[in-house]
Amino acid sequence: MGLFDSVFGKRDETNKEVQKVPWIPLTSLDQLDEIVQESDSRPQLIFKHSTTCGISRMVLNMFTGTYNLGDDVDIYFLDLHQYRDVSNAVESQLGLIHESPQLLVIKNGEISFHASHGAIADIDLKEYV
Numbered sequence: 001m002g003l004f005d006s007v008f009g010k011r012d013e014t015n016k017e018v019q020k021v022p023w024i025p026l027t028s029l030d031q032l033d034e035i036v037q038e039s040d041s042r043p044q045l046i047f048k049h050s051t052t053c054g055i056s057r058m059v060l061n062m063f064t065g066t067y068n069l070g071d072d073v074d075i076y077f078l079d080l081h082q083y084r085d086v087s088n089a090v091e092s093q094l095g096l097i098h099e100s101p102q103l104l105v106i107k108n109g110e111i112s113f114h115a116s117h118g119a120i121a122d123i124d125l126k127e128y129v
Contacts, residue, residue: 021063023076055117103115
């Protein structure tokens with residue numbers, strides 16, 4: 001163990017299994033309707049991301065670094081700038097005020113849980129899906 005390891009903490013990555021997030025791009029209003037329908041049988045997640053916001057990028061990185069749901073859910077990635085109409089429809093159809101970054105859990109056709117900004121990284125999603 002070197003001096004820097006003791007000062008800064010040694011990174012132990014031997015037991016860490018990092019899962020890739022199985023993102024599904026959310027690009028159309030039709031997909032949003034399908035998400036609501038599919039939520040009757042399987043939890044659906046939407047991660048709303050602003051590509052021009054440093055905070056959104058930081059939260060996205062933290063989320064992807066701690067993702068551990070496997071194939072238990074469908075998880076959609078919404079680029080707010082490229083698909084503004086879809087973002088607006090999420091707000092109007094699901095009755096939730098827009099924030100970014102924002103994570104939505106949809107079950108039985110409605111939002112069962114949501115978080116935004118740093119709170120996204122602080123939650124254990126397994127409790128909500």
